[in-house]
Amino acid sequence: MSSLHLYDTLTRTTSAFTPIKEGQVGIYLCGATVQAPPHIGHVRSGVNFDILRRWLTKSGYDVTFIRNVTDIDDKILHKAVHEESPWWAVAMKYERAFTQAYEALNVLPPTYEPRATGHITQMIELMQILIERGAAYAPGNGDVYLEVRKLSSYLTLSRQKVDDLLSAADADETFKKDPRDFALWKAAKAGDPSWPTPWGAGRPGWHLECSAMAYAYLGESFDIHGGGLDLIFPHHENEIAQSEAAGYGFARRWLHNAWVTASGEKMSKSLGNSLQVHELLKTVRGIELRWYLGSAHYRSMLEFSHEALAESAVAFGRIETFLKRSVEILGHLPEPVTSNGFAAAMNNDLAVPEALAGISEALRCGNIAITAGDKAAIAASANEIRGALDILGCDPFDPAFASAGGSQDLNSALDGTITLALEQREAARVRKDFAAADAIRDGLIALGITIEDSAQGPRWSITRSESK
RNA sequence: GGUGGAAUGGCCGAGAGGCGAGGCAAGGGACUGCAAAUCCCUCUACACGGGUUCAAAUCCCGUUUCCACCUCCA
Structure with missing residues (x-):
């Protein structure tokens, strides 16, 4: 059995994953700055790390998954002015939009989802440590810099x-000792929200909260820190700087x-707006969008x-159709089974595309x-496929994807109506009246119903609408 | 200017010295009253120029094109 190997941005190599504490994994994922509705780039990150989390859990680890919400920053404040609403209402509105998007894509809720504004105390403590250790300074205007x-x-x-x-554009206008120093804390400006500190009222500057909250929930050192590629610099560099200067080991792997x-x-x-999650979910289901992203x-x-x-x-529909037919034939749901091939692929730095080739093979069989x-x-095939989809978070039998559309009464009425039409068609086929049989089928097709004849008799399904 | 990434068949998309992932599309076939669905077969590529090697998409040198980050982007 292979063991999990993961890439590490720090070393730019793939290596065996060994947790700090046996059997446990702590993950910190940089979540959203809630200043706009989520687009698919945001949820790709959520899906990718959700797959990692599910695989770690499946591999027997007890995973503590922390994904923060940054609910205070310049853009949120600008947005508040633009939308003429309080900054906290803006942040909450978009936080909900992110939560809805994650739910629609079956991204498991984090173990904890800390908000920046709920951890001002921890940030102040961290800044105190940094100042005591000589890594940070408060020039007296209310700012604190590293x-x-x-x-x-x-x-x-x-x-x-x-x-x-390149120096920051505002380097000349600040109290920085060096233009590359970055703000841990920003002095309050008139009209902006602020919190009292030993150095004056202000608000979080750079993403100090990630260091403070990772420490609060995962301790001085933890196993995996994740995020989008664009966070490497400056965000993650600064997190490392803040945390290591405070004496913490911080993330072991990036x-x-x-x-x-x-x-x-x-x-x-x-x-x-076209690539916002809620817009795309008008054209495909959440499980399909997740499949695509994953x-x-x-x-x-x-x-x-x-x-x-x-x-x-x-493509996903083909897999789903096979699983549903399996259930019809077998009379029970497939048991998720993780095949060796799938495990080997996932252990190889989450090689989902490689794993997908295995799913295609199982589907054909x-x-x-x-x-x-x-x-x-x-x-055997259905079990293997369901086992793989389970890890990928795309199990069609997962209650998270329970079909939302239509009432039960409406569905059964529709099914009865179509079944009636299909019975008429079967009668016509028996008497070799193919013109009448095809007329019924064509009529149903025109209504958006696809008819397939199988050994178990005709079956119908709603025709997949062509995407624009 | 600095740092990093990318270029693969009609399309999407893996791989990282040697039996050409996989999917979609296309063509052919099986099945079917005809379809649909399904299965089988076919087409077969690594940006360019050198080099190393028995063997290079993969390693080395150079080139081109594209993308990103450089202090609040997933």
Whole structure:
């Protein structure tokens, strides 16, 4: 049996994963800054790390998964002005939107989801430690800065040199000793929210909360720190700087997911609303969007297109159809089984694409088994496929994906109506009146009902709508 | 200027010295009253130029193109 190997951004190599405490894994994932509705790039990160979490759990680890919510920052304050609403209402609104998106994609809720504004005390304590240790300074205007030149290991994650960095645009207007020093805390400005500190009223500056909250929930050292590729610098460098300067071991391993791109370019908020999660969920189901996002390797760019998404949904539909037919034939749900091939792929730095090839193979075998009426082989394939989908968070039998559309009464009425039509068609086929039989089928197709004849008799399904 | 990433068949998308992942599309076939679904078969690629090697998509050198980050982007 293979063991889990994961890539580490710090060393740029893949190595065996060994947790600090046997049997336990602590993960800190940089979650959302709740200043706009989530687009698929945001949820890709959520899905990728959810797959990691599920795989670790499946592998027998007790996983503590912390994903923060940054609910105070410049953009939220700007948005509040723009939307003419209190900053906390803006933050809450978008936090809910993220939660809904995660739920729609079956991203498991974190063990804990700390908000920045709920951890001001911990941030102040951290700043006190940093000042005592001489790594940070409060120039007296209410700001607190980290002095990066005192840190020997600064920028090791992004492999840059301090002197190569371009200076911040505002470097001249601040009290910084060095233009590359960054703000842990910002002095209050009129009208902005603020909290009292020993150095004056203010608010969190750089993402100090990630260091403070990772320490609060995962301790001085923890196993995995995750986030998007774009967080490597400066966000994660600064987290490392803050935490290590405080004497903490901090993250043992760094995992970064790549972006979703559009037309070769990184998706950004300026691309408009079309790639927001709730917009895409109008064209595909959550499980299909998740399948699409999860099927690329987490470290590869995923070039988004509506066509690719639609194709992916069709491909997933084939798997889903097989599983549902298996249930019809077997009379019970498949038992999730993790095949050796799937495990080997997942252990190889979460090689989902490799795992998918195994699913395709199992699907083919399963369909052959259905044709042959080999129940044992059907069950074997269905079990393997369900086992894989379970880890990928795309198990169609997962209650999280319970069909929401239509009432039970409406569904049974529809089923009865179509069954009636199919009985008429079967009668016509028996008397070789194919014109009448085809007329019924064509009529149903026109209504968006697909008819398939099988050994078990005709079956119907709602025709998958063509994506735009 | 600094740092990092990418270029694979009609398309998507893995792999990282040697029996050409996988999927979609296309063509052919089986099955079917005809379809649909399913299965079988076919097409077969590694940006460019050198080099190393018995063997290179994979390693080395160089080039081109694209993308990203450089102090509040997942």
